[in-house]
Amino acid sequence: MDVNNKNPNQEPFPGDVHPTASGGIVVTKLDDVINWARSNSLWPLVFGTSCCAIEMMSAASAKYDWSRFGFEVARATPRQADVIIIAGTIVNKMAPVLKRLYDQMPDPKYVIAMGACATSGGPFFYNTYSVVKGADHIIPVDVYVAGCPPRPEALMHALISLQAKIKAGGRPEKMVIEHFYDKATK
Amino acid sequence: MEREALQARISAINAAVTFEEGGEMLNAFVEPAECRDLLQTLHNMDDLAFDYMFCLTCVDWKTHLTMVYHLESTKHRHIVVIKSKLDRENPEIDTMSDIWRTAELLEREVYELFGVRFINHPDLRKLLLSDEWEGWPLRKDYEDPINMIKL
Numbered sequence: 001m002d003v004n005n006k007n008p009n010q011e012p013f014p015g016d017v018h019p020t021a022s023g024g025i026v027v028t029k030l031d032d033v034i035n036w037a038r039s040n041s042l043w044p045l046v047f048g049t050s051c052c053a054i055e056m057m058s059a060a061s062a063k064y065d066w067s068r069f070g071f072e073v074a075r076a077t078p079r080q081a082d083v084i085i086i087a088g089t090i091v092n093k094m095a096p097v098l099k100r101l102y103d104q105m106p107d108p109k110y111v112i113a114m115g116a117c118a119t120s121g122g123p124f125f126y127n128t129y130s131v132v133k134g135a136d137h138i139i140p141v142d143v144y145v146a147g148c149p150p151r152p153e154a155l156m157h158a159l160i161s162l163q164a165k166i167k168a169g170g171r172p173e174k175m176v177i178e179h180f181y182d183k184a185t186k
Numbered sequence: 187m188e189r190e191a192l193q194a195r196i197s198a199i200n201a202a203v204t205f206e207e208g209g210e211m212l213n214a215f216v217e218p219a220e221c222r223d224l225l226q227t228l229h230n231m232d233d234l235a236f237d238y239m240f241c242l243t244c245v246d247w248k249t250h251l252t253m254v255y256h257l258e259s260t261k262h263r264h265i266v267v268i269k270s271k272l273d274r275e276n277p278e279i280d281t282m283s284d285i286w287r288t289a290e291l292l293e294r295e296v297y298e299l300f301g302v303r304f305i306n307h308p309d310l311r312k313l314l315l316s317d318e319w320e321g322w323p324l325r326k327d328y329e330d331p332i333n334m335i336k337l
Binding site for chain 2: 092093125126127128129130133
């Protein structure tokens with residue numbers, strides 16, 4: 001990504017070029033650079049408990065291809081993953097497994113609750129003995145995705161929103177302004 | 187075997203069997219005490235040869251339970267559904283696990299979720315729920331104040 005890139009549809013590199021006689025010096029904050037680098041190489045954990053996982057696979061496949069945004073390195077071990085996409089229903093028996101997977105992921109780690117089940121229990125909210133009414137009862141969630149199941153586009157939007165949140169230093173209020181308001185008005 | 191022929195053939199085996207009108211498949215009702223004999227015959231007869239049980243489940247009708255057996259013949263490609271009404275307070279029926287091996291796990295599942303006791307079942311334990319689980323979760327009157335939000 002070019003440092004002087006002014007394309008409003010692309011996130012610019014977080015810094016400025018200070019011109020000097022021999023070419024210029026990049027002036028920036030280390031935190032911003034780390035967040036920028038982190039957000040562009042999120043490794044998702046291979047984790048899916050029901051039909052949302054099918055949509056997640058579709059988002060990874062050739063038609064949608066989430067590797068365009070830096071998510072292609074799906075890991076089968078939580079020790080190498082940055083983000084866990086909770087793709088499906090979490091039942092009481094699965095809850096300790098999910099907690100353990102999350103605990104095994106190295107910091108910094110991010111969570112996306114994909115679809116109605118992971119968000120609130122969804123269709124299993126009433127009259128079920130076995131379903132956790134929202135994955136945020138077990139682990140903290142960064143981004144929620146609506147849908148049953150959400151389309152791959154919705155998951156991609158959630159992943160890009162997560163990138164915006166990381167670039168903003170994890171501050172959701174700044175993310176909302178930068179990601180949604182600025183883009184809509186530019 | 188066509189549906190009418192199948193119905194006539196089952197009536198010939200057990201005259202007490204009643205049939206349900208409509209439905210995609212032939213539905214036959216039999217008393218639980220005679221259920222095992224009927225299913226054994228359906229499995230063993232060469233012209234019937236129901237060698238494949240593709241579903242075994244139970245339904246809670248609040249007044250009674252109904253066991254449902256879906257059978258198919260891989261030789262003749264005909265399908266029949268056998269149902270049997272059970273007493274809700276004391277649900278008991280003979281196991282089919284020695285006729286179709288698949289019934290062994292399916293009956294364990296029905297046992298843990300509906301509380302039906304399968305007589306002569308080789309290993310009638312809970313399948314997925316923990317051993318200390320109390321109650322039958324798929325019965326309509328099941329209550330769980332901790333995990334369940336009633337509508």
